[in-house]
Amino acid sequence: MALDITVANRVASIKINHNAANTLTQESFEGFRDALKRFENDDSVRVVVFTGNDSGYFSNGFEPALFLRQSYEYNLNVCRLVNETAMYFFFFSKPIIACLNGHAMGAGAVFALFSDWRLMGESGGRLGFPEALLGMNFPAFVARYMQDLIGVQRTRDILFGGKSLKGPDAVEIGLADKVFPEESLVAETMKFAEKLAKSPLQTLTGMKRARTEYYRPIFEAMRENDAAELAKIMTSSVTQEGLLSIVEKRRPRFE
16 A cells, blocks of 8 residues: 655654545554554654545545455455454554545544544544445444444434534544644644654553553453454445445445
8 A cells, every 4th residue: 555654843744545434454563563663662763644535535434345245255255354454553552643535434443543633624524433334344443432422312313314524513523633724734733743752752552551551451351352343244235335336336235
């Protein structure tokens, strides 16, 4: 996956620059993981910022063809990689800021959710979880964190309804932290990141661990079963129809 990476003022900026919708493949998840590993022990980097390219998408989630007409065993290996990468992202030792300068959907929204801050435009991209509309399910360990973040009822309504939210609405329920005008979003994000990066490294890593470590045994206990359940449903005829509807740019026809 194409990632444009720059480092300045103790901030690593990682721009997802894969395709027009920044859809995610196996190489995408490996790329996220490897990019973070690069900065794990690099003391010159204290904060990481993820952004999308200028296509209007932070990430539109899975590339539909990733799971289309594949075997259960293949899908299981991909789902294990996805969960491994998501957990590495969540437990990364330094703060991560998601600059949502475009739509963040599905798996793209999960990575935004697992960032420490989510900054959005006032009227541009949406943050959403459309899995239910495509006949998919959702990882239990991600849902558990979302419930802690925004509450059980709001998580229920978002997941069952396949909802997506604009920036102000996401901020209102705690799914995003702040909105800025689209034209200043990236600049404001970098300004905040550079201010945060002035803190001592040991403070940043210590606070990050304090915030996330509680979830480690919970996520570990869930992730293998989550991968198996996701692989199973991705192989089902219902989800295959959902994926095919994306490729063919039509509404899914569920029985």
